[in-house]
Amino acid sequence: xxxxxxxxxxxxxxxxxxxxxxxxxxxxxxxxxxxxxxxxxxxxxxxxxxxxxxxxxxxxxxxxxxxxxxxxxxxxxxxxxxxxxxxxxxxxxxxxxxxxxxxxxxxxxxxxxxxxxxxxxxxxxxxxxxxxxxxxxxxxxxxxxxxxxxxxxxxxxxxxx
Numbered sequence: 001x002x003x004x005x006x007x008x009x010x011x012x013x014x015x016x017x018x019x020x021x022x023x024x025x026x027x028x029x030x031x032x033x034x035x036x037x038x039x040x041x042x043x044x045x046x047x048x049x050x051x052x053x054x055x056x057x058x059x060x061x062x063x064x065x066x067x068x069x070x071x072x073x074x075x076x077x078x079x080x081x082x083x084x085x086x087x088x089x090x091x092x093x094x095x096x097x098x099x100x101x102x103x104x105x106x107x108x109x110x111x112x113x114x115x116x117x118x119x120x121x122x123x124x125x126x127x128x129x130x131x132x133x134x135x136x137x138x139x140x141x142x143x144x145x146x147x148x149x150x151x152x153x154x155x156x157x158x159x160x161x
Contacts, residue, residue, distance in 0.1 A: 003039060003081040004097070006031060011076055013060060017067045018051075020058040021080055024119055026096070027089065031082050032059055041078040094144055096124045096136055102149045104128055114151065126151070 007023030025031065031038075032052045038061075040047055047063040054060065066072050089095070096117045103110050104126070112128030117136070124136040134140055134153060143152040 002084040003044060004084045004087070004095070005079060006038075006082055007059070007080045009040060009075050009078045009080055010058070012069050012073055013055070013058075015069045016062070017069060017072050018060055018062050019072055019075065020055075021061055022057070023059050023080070024121065026124070027087065027093075028059065030087055030089065032061070037083065037086060038063075039081040039083065040075055044081060094146070096126070099126065099136075099144070099151060102144075102151050104132075104134065104151050104153055106153050106155050111153075 006025040007021045009019050010022050011020045012018065013020050032049065034049055034051065036049045038047045038049065039045065047066065049061055050064045051062040052059065063072065084095075087095070099114050100116065102114050104112050104114060112130045112132055114126050115129045116127045118125040118127055118133070122135075126134045126136050128134070140153055140156060141151060142154045144150075145152065
């Protein structure tokens with residue numbers, strides 16, 4: 001099983017077992033659904049989503065068989081994961097983490113290899129091995145070629161000096 005970080009359980013809400021999760025996960029619509037399995041904390045204990053709603057900037061979740069604050073209060077501050085294999089994405093949709101190791105191409109020229117992904121409040125950022133950073137947004141990304149392990153980037157003025 002490959003765990004994928006999706007957020008942090010920051011607090012409880014009310015006395016009926018609802019929790020607040022702070023998440024910037026790009027595909028929330030696929031994981032914050034009834035019946036989806038979350039793995040929480042260092043032991044990655046399994047919890048199943050029973051209800052979900054958005055409140056302010058939090059994802060509010062009640063887990064199956066956990067309808068009491070006393071059952072989930074100890075989870076405050078825990079990291080929340082999913083099983084990557086449970087995530088069903090469309091054929092042309094990629095997780096940013098899967099792009100690590102891809103070559104980045106601008107104007108048919110390789111400018112670097114993606115070494116990590118930064119998760120910022122605004123958007124994710126592709127960090128190249130040469131420390132260049134490219135926002136992972138549609139304005140910059142022209143095409144992702146999974147077969148050749150390449151990310152084709154638009155030549156945006158000022159992106160590369």
